[in-house]
Amino acid sequence: MANIFGNTDNDNSAVLWDYLFNVDEGRKNLGGEMPVIVYRMLEYSMRDVLTSMYGKEKMIEIIRSAGEKTGREFYSRCLDGSLPLNDFLAQVQQKLIDLKIGILRFEKFDEETGHAVLTVSEDLDCSGFPSIGETVCNYDEGFLAGILKAYTKKEYIVVEIDCWGTGERVCRFDAKVVLDK
Numbered sequence: 001m002a003n004i005f006g007n008t009d010n011d012n013s014a015v016l017w018d019y020l021f022n023v024d025e026g027r028k029n030l031g032g033e034m035p036v037i038v039y040r041m042l043e044y045s046m047r048d049v050l051t052s053m054y055g056k057e058k059m060i061e062i063i064r065s066a067g068e069k070t071g072r073e074f075y076s077r078c079l080d081g082s083l084p085l086n087d088f089l090a091q092v093q094q095k096l097i098d099l100k101i102g103i104l105r106f107e108k109f110d111e112e113t114g115h116a117v118l119t120v121s122e123d124l125d126c127s128g129f130p131s132i133g134e135t136v137c138n139y140d141e142g143f144l145a146g147i148l149k150a151y152t153k154k155e156y157i158v159v160e161i162d163c164w165g166t167g168e169r170v171c172r173f174d175a176k177v178v179l180d181k
């Protein structure tokens with residue numbers, strides 16, 4: 001069976017990513033919005049199935065990679081990479097509010113090192129969850145890394161350090177540039 005989303009080398013993949021954004025034509029009556037629970041059911045069923053098939057570590061790697069793929073596609077379609085840093089960060093913040101993904105704040109962005117600390121409140125993936133002793137927003141880790149990599153052209157690793165899953169009321173992400181060896 002053909003992998004319709006394939007990898008970025010696959011022509012169909014690029015075409016289908018364009019059509020993901022063509023919601024107005026496809027949903028003339030229902031429109032572009034749907035309840036958060038639908039997104040969560042998709043995400044957490046994928047996490048469960050991937051964990052049972054490949055184990056937890058691999059599941060996290062896959063979810064994070066999917067987030068990064070989305071971050072890059074989102075960057076190329078929805079963000080203006082020619083903006084200077086502060087304007088770019090403001091644009092990312094506004095887009096995440098417009099799309100109701102979460103309320104993003106940059107607690108720190110060191111222009112010298114690229115090191116950033118970001119928070120997302122009312123996060124789409126985990127807000128309202130009980131404390132389960134671990135962070136769960138691996139998709140967001142990848143998504144934010146994908147955007148930062150695309151904009152800065154640097155290699156980033158983003159790790160969630162606070163989450164509703166660890167008993168916090170905001171998700172906090174540490175974003176570091178991986179230095180060339």
Ligand SMILES: [Zn+2]
Pocket residue numbers: 123125126135136137160162163164165170171
């Ligand atoms: Zn979280």
